[in-house]
Amino acid sequence: MRLDKWLKISRLVKRRTLAHDAAEAGRVSIGGKPAKPASDVRVGDLLEIDLGGRITRVRVLATPEHASAQGAKELYEVLSQQEKAAPEKA
Numbered sequence: 001m002r003l004d005k006w007l008k009i010s011r012l013v014k015r016r017t018l019a020h021d022a023a024e025a026g027r028v029s030i031g032g033k034p035a036k037p038a039s040d041v042r043v044g045d046l047l048e049i050d051l052g053g054r055i056t057r058v059r060v061l062a063t064p065e066h067a068s069a070q071g072a073k074e075l076y077e078v079l080s081q082q083e084k085a086a087p088e089k090a
Contacts, residue, residue, distance in 0.1 A: 001063040003028065004037040009064070012056065022051055035067040046079070052054060056081045 001009075007019035007028070020037040022028050027050040028035050041047070056077040067075060068070045 001041050001065075002037065003030070003035050003039045003041050006041040006063060006075075007049070009067050009072065010075045011067075011069065012058070012076070013051065018020070020051070027051060047076075050084070053084050054081060055084060 003023055004016050004019040007013040008016040008020075013019040013022065019028075023035055023037040023039070027036045029048045030039055030041065030045050032046075032048075035047075041060055041063055043060055043063060047058050047060065049056045049058070057079040059079055060076055062075045064071075064075070
């Protein structure tokens with residue numbers, strides 16, 4: 001399944017266009033390598049998503065074509081979440 005579509009279905013990102021733009025900007029990686037919006041997402045992949053001042057690392061558990069709001073959280077396992085440090089002012 002395409003990365004941008006999976007991010008939308010999993011509800012980690014609200015809109016597919018936002019997921020597409022984040023991947024194009026290099027803020028999403030699969031297995032430690034920058035991923036393009038059309039990159040394949042497979043069960044077991046480790047994703048790192050840098051959005052909204054937060055870095056989230058997840059493991060993909062499923063890649064269905066559709067998921068309900070309740071079922072979306074069952075598509076991934078959160079490994080870690082951390083806030084990005086604010087840049088220091090000079």
